[in-house]
Amino acid sequence: MSPESHATQLVVVGGGPGGxxxxxxxxxxxxxxxxxxxxxxPGGVCLYRGCIPSKALLHVAKLIEESRLAVNWGVKFxxxxxxxxxxxxxxxxxxxxxxxxxxxxxxxxxxxxxxGTASFLDSKTLSVKNQSGEExxxxxxxxxxxxxxxxxxxxxxxxxxxxxxxxxxxxxxxVPKSLLVVGGGYIGLELGTVYAALGSKVSVVEMEDxxxxxxxxxxxxxxxxxxxxxxxxxxxxxxxxxxxxxxxGIRVKFEGEGAKNGEQxxxxxxxxxxxxxxxxxxxxxxxxxxxxxxxxxxxxxxxxTTDPNIYAIGDVAGExxxxxxxxxxxxxxxxxxxxxxxxxEPRAIPAVVFTDPxxxxxxxxxxxxxxxxxxxxxxxxxxxxSGRAATLDRTDGLTKLVIDPETxxxxxxxxxxxxxxxxxxxxxxxxxxxxxxxxxxxTIHPHPTLxxxxxxAAETYYGTATDFYRPKKK
Amino acid sequence: xxxxxxxxxLGENIKSGDLVRILVSVGDAVxxxxxVLELETDKATIExxxxxxxxxREIFVKNxxxxxxxxxxxxxxxxxGAAKSAATTAAKPEAAAAAPTRRAEAPxxxxxxxxxxxxxxxxxxxxxxxxxASPVVVPLKPVTEMGxxxxxxxxxxxxxxxxEMGVDIGAVHGSGPGGRISAEDVRHYARAAxxxxxxxxxxxxxxxxxxxxxxxxxxxxxxxxxxxxxxxHMAQAWANVCQVTQFDQADVTHLEEIRKQYSERVEKSGxxxxxxxxxxxxxxxxxKVFPQFAASVDMARGEIVYKKxxxxxxxxDTERGLLVPVIRDVxxxxxxxxxxxxxxxxxxxxxxxxxxxxxxGGVFTITNLGGIGGTYFSPIxxxxxxxxxGISRSxxxxxxxxxxxxxxxxxxxxxxxxxxxxxxxxxxxxxxWVAEALEQPFLLPLQG
Numbered sequence: 045m046s047p048e049s050h051a052t053q054l055v056v057v058g059g060g061p062g063g064x065x066x067x068x069x070x071x072x073x074x075x076x077x078x079x080x081x082x083x084x085x086p087g088g089v090c091l092y093r094g095c096i097p098s099k100a101l102l103h104v105a106k107l108i109e110e111s112r113l114a115v116n117w118g119v120k121f122x123x124x125x126x127x128x129x130x131x132x133x134x135x136x137x138x139x140x141x142x143x144x145x146x147x148x149x150x151x152x153x154x155x156x157x158x159x160g161t162a163s164f165l166d167s168k169t170l171s172v173k174n175q176s177g178e179e180x181x182x183x184x185x186x187x188x189x190x191x192x193x194x195x196x197x198x199x200x201x202x203x204x205x206x207x208x209x210x211x212x213x214x215x216x217x218x219v220p221k222s223l224l225v226v227g228g229g230y231i232g233l234e235l236g237t238v239y240a241a242l243g244s245k246v247s248v249v250e251m252e253d254x255x256x257x258x259x260x261x262x263x264x265x266x267x268x269x270x271x272x273x274x275x276x277x278x279x280x281x282x283x284x285x286x287x288x289x290x291x292x293g294i295r296v297k298f299e300g301e302g303a304k305n306g307e308q309x310x311x312x313x314x315x316x317x318x319x320x321x322x323x324x325x326x327x328x329x330x331x332x333x334x335x336x337x338x339x340x341x342x343x344x345x346x347x348x349t350t351d352p353n354i355y356a357i358g359d360v361a362g363e364x365x366x367x368x369x370x371x372x373x374x375x376x377x378x379x380x381x382x383x384x385x386x387x388x389e390p391r392a393i394p395a396v397v398f399t400d401p402x403x404x405x406x407x408x409x410x411x412x413x414x415x416x417x418x419x420x421x422x423x424x425x426x427x428x429x430s431g432r433a434a435t436l437d438r439t440d441g442l443t444k445l446v447i448d449p450e451t452x453x454x455x456x457x458x459x460x461x462x463x464x465x466x467x468x469x470x471x472x473x474x475x476x477x478x479x480x481x482x483x484x485x486x487t488i489h490p491h492p493t494l495x496x497x498x499x500x501a502a503e504t505y506y507g508t509a510t511d512f513y514r515p516k517k518k
Numbered sequence: 519x520x521x522x523x524x525x526x527x528l529g530e531n532i533k534s535g536d537l538v539r540i541l542v543s544v545g546d547a548v549x550x551x552x553x554v555l556e557l558e559t560d561k562a563t564i565e566x567x568x569x570x571x572x573x574x575r576e577i578f579v580k581n582x583x584x585x586x587x588x589x590x591x592x593x594x595x596x597x598x599g600a601a602k603s604a605a606t607t608a609a610k611p612e613a614a615a616a617a618p619t620r621r622a623e624a625p626x627x628x629x630x631x632x633x634x635x636x637x638x639x640x641x642x643x644x645x646x647x648x649x650x651a652s653p654v655v656v657p658l659k660p661v662t663e664m665g666x667x668x669x670x671x672x673x674x675x676x677x678x679x680x681x682e683m684g685v686d687i688g689a690v691h692g693s694g695p696g697g698r699i700s701a702e703d704v705r706h707y708a709r710a711a712x713x714x715x716x717x718x719x720x721x722x723x724x725x726x727x728x729x730x731x732x733x734x735x736x737x738x739x740x741x742x743x744x745x746x747x748x749x750x751h752m753a754q755a756w757a758n759v760c761q762v763t764q765f766d767q768a769d770v771t772h773l774e775e776i777r778k779q780y781s782e783r784v785e786k787s788g789x790x791x792x793x794x795x796x797x798x799x800x801x802x803x804x805x806k807v808f809p810q811f812a813a814s815v816d817m818a819r820g821e822i823v824y825k826k827x828x829x830x831x832x833x834x835d836t837e838r839g840l841l842v843p844v845i846r847d848v849x850x851x852x853x854x855x856x857x858x859x860x861x862x863x864x865x866x867x868x869x870x871x872x873x874x875x876x877x878x879g880g881v882f883t884i885t886n887l888g889g890i891g892g893t894y895f896s897p898i899x900x901x902x903x904x905x906x907x908g909i910s911r912s913x914x915x916x917x918x919x920x921x922x923x924x925x926x927x928x929x930x931x932x933x934x935x936x937x938x939x940x941x942x943x944x945x946x947x948x949x950x951w952v953a954e955a956l957e958q959p960f961l962l963p964l965q966g
Contacts, residue, residue, distance in 0.1 A: 334520060334521075334522040334593065335520075336521065336522075337521055337570075342522060344588075350522060350590060384682075385681045385682050385684075386678070386681065387681060389677065391669060408669075448696075451671070451696035451697060452696055453671050453696050453698075455669070476673060476674050477673045477674075478670075478671030478672055478673060478692075478694075478696070478698040478699070480695055480696050480698075482695070
């Protein structure tokens with residue numbers, strides 16, 4: 045039986061937050077659109093195995109933590125009993141609701157959702173295979189949005205059920221007594237936080253000299269202080285040199301500053317050492333698309349690949365590997381295909397670590413400014429001086445602005461503290477709008493909220509913060 | 519896995535070049551930094567090195583093509599070594615700046631020919647042979663990534679307006695606090711640019727060419743990159759500068775005696791004591807007294823740019839066309855040093871060894887046609903400079919001095935200047951100053 049043949053103006057390969065944003069906008073602009081993905085509904089890693097399920101679990105983790113802290117405020121709860129099955133079902137229901145909603149939105153927009161795996165026959169044709177058969181899909185333009193997958197480290201017993209990656213960790217098969225998290229980046233710390241709250245003894249091992257390599261140290265230090273209490277141990281400048289699957293757990297040998305003598309045994313090990321782009325799309329060699337040495341598809345400012353018919357967005361098109369960057373790229377690519385003069389040129393892409401406290405930053409970080417040798421002035425407002433933080437009993441926070449000393453433009457914003465991920469949006473807007481520190485200082489912020497700390501940081505720049513005395517610099 | 523090689527940034531304001539020849543063929547192994555193509559840009563021939571090692575998989579350009587920065591040149595099948603070396607390139611740009619390997623490794627020109635377009639083969643080939651004799655010119659740092667967008671203080675909506683209007687937002691002057699650029703600033707800039715464009719074609723759109731063949735045989739040849747660039751630059755200068763030429767003459771009888779007297783000594787030091795070398799020194803002194811002649815006009819910002827340095831360009835006639843190498847810090851060198859440097863740089867220009875750097879940064883230009891002949895002429899101001907001094911051949915003329923005619927050696931001087939910045943009286947004063955300095959060499963140390 046020869047495969048069914050279809051034709052479409054635009055096909056989007058991959059239904060994650062980049063892919064469905066692109067497909068939906070293209071439909072809204074009047075294009076005939078097909079969206080190809082192996083899952084039942086759009087959503088991709090973000091909704092099925094990433095942002096969304098992890099945030100659902102982190103919400104629960106935070107609730108558990110707060111119920112324990114409540115004793116300080118005169119409220120004592122009994123130690124929580126955790127029904128892992130029910131928790132898992134709730135998390136899955138959140139995922140189901142959101143992905144189902146996306147399926148509906150695709151239908152309403154007449155986006156043809158093709159479930160299956162795509163391979164390129166040439167620069168104008170895809171073949172999509174699924175259980176029920178195969179179809180040929182001719183297209184005028186394609187957008188590659190195939191995302192990324194967890195990176196693995198060589199020499200570990202990958203097939204062991206005791207070795208988890210972010211995907212299997214989010215499935216929440218059980219709550220292990222002890223968990224080793226390999227990698228002190230955001231994925232490891234978020235998932236480590238979840239498992240620690242659910243009762244696992246969590247250890248983290250990181251090769252670099254601090255958690256969250258690359259982020260500003262003053263922000264990370266606030267988080268690290270709290271994580272030291274939550275986690276059993278944090279081993280820095282330490283490497284895993286051997287990992288063996290034994291009867292009663294995984295036996296791990298370390299090397300480096302935090303290494304303990306002999307082997308350590310863990311019920312489970314979570315590998316969270318980063319993600320790899322899914323650029324090994326079948327048949328990509330039949331097109332003129334070029335993949336660079338790091339595995340990312342090469343694109344220009346419009347996200348067009350070296351094959352003029354094909355665009356690439358999201359994780360597969362380069363760093364940072366973030367859902368909101370993918371969505372924005374998806375919209376840029378579609379507008380470019382529609383003939384608009386656009387480019388992907390953000391001045392700031394926010395990054396958020398949903399630990400407790402959260403860390404969020406955007407634009408130029410202090411670390412990056414130092415690396416570039418670019419003179420900046422940094423204005424900080426410690427949350428110890430925030431009324432709202434005090435009422436939450438969460439003064440472990442800091443809001444800082446990275447400011448151009450000549451023009452007073454806000455170049456970067458960094459926040460650590462509860463809700464930092466929501467607060468950072470103001471910073472992104474400030475940078476995109478070319479706001480001056482003065483603009484933020486002169487904008488009335490609601491009292492008493494944590495958002496005030498952004499304004500208060502700007503006030504400290506001018507040495508006139510109401511709630512925080514810092515002598516003026518000459 | 520194939521790594522693509524795109525034409526890297528070649529230098530400021532260079533967007534494209536003519537591909538003189540490709541130095542590798544499909545299947546060749548290339549090492550990192552090995553030159554893979556030779557490009558004739560504005561005014562220099564450049565060898566472009568490969569940023570990665572590996573085997574050439576496919577070549578997307580052919581000899582004679584005009585290639586743009588960012589254009590795909592070829593793909594390289596990298597082994598693991600290739601990926602590694604690509605990574606080192608990115609990590610250590612200074613290592614990549616090392617001089618490229620000499621051309622010895624490159625195949626002879628005959629074997630690299632990539633089926634040139636019909637009718638082009640002859641020109642391309644003869645050019646290849648001509649080029650083969652000349653040595654390597656400019657080593658380049660490979661640029662791995664496209665340049666990031668500069669942090670321009672403009673809201674996303676304003677940036678989009680700029681993109682839609684085809685305006686480079688980096689060039690727009692922001693009227694807001696801290697130089698913030700509004701959408702209105704972008705529109706204002708576009709209107710101003712459009713206005714300038716209208717002025718340029720003001721009344722004289724070039725009519726289409728007639729069919730010359732109906733009057734006899736014709737032959738069409740492609741313009742060389744230098745010719746094209748010169749044409750563009752001259753047209754731009756002509757359209758943007760309000761040019762006026764002031765004439766004067768200097769009695770150089772005395773100077774000529776001194777010149778002859780010292781020319782042997784200078785020659786021994788490796789230079790040639792020419793009128794141009796002396797004029798350089800005089801011009802440098804004059805520019806100190808009249809700094810506006812070394813300035814530039816920034817109409818967009820309504821500012822005059824005064825330069826605190828004194829680099830002077832000297833027009834050099836070469837086989838390939840007009841080149842203007844720039845002599846640095848003329849004010850800090852004596853005539854002997856200038857004579858030597860002038861001989862060297864003119865030689866370099868004729869041997870195609872001039873680098874782009876050596877042709878940039880001038881504040882004023884001198885063009886001496888005296889070697890050929892003629893009296894006065896009106897040189898075109900070398901935009902964005904505002905003045906150019908033309909020198910013609912000196913000749914004996916009867917000059918009425920103290921009641922009688924005396925034979926004096928007179929040097930014709932022509933100063934073209936930008937009337938937007940320089941008034942006629944100032945131009946007359948400037949040129950008189952120059953003439954007097956040539957007449958009375960002692961004035962130079964006295965006043966200059």
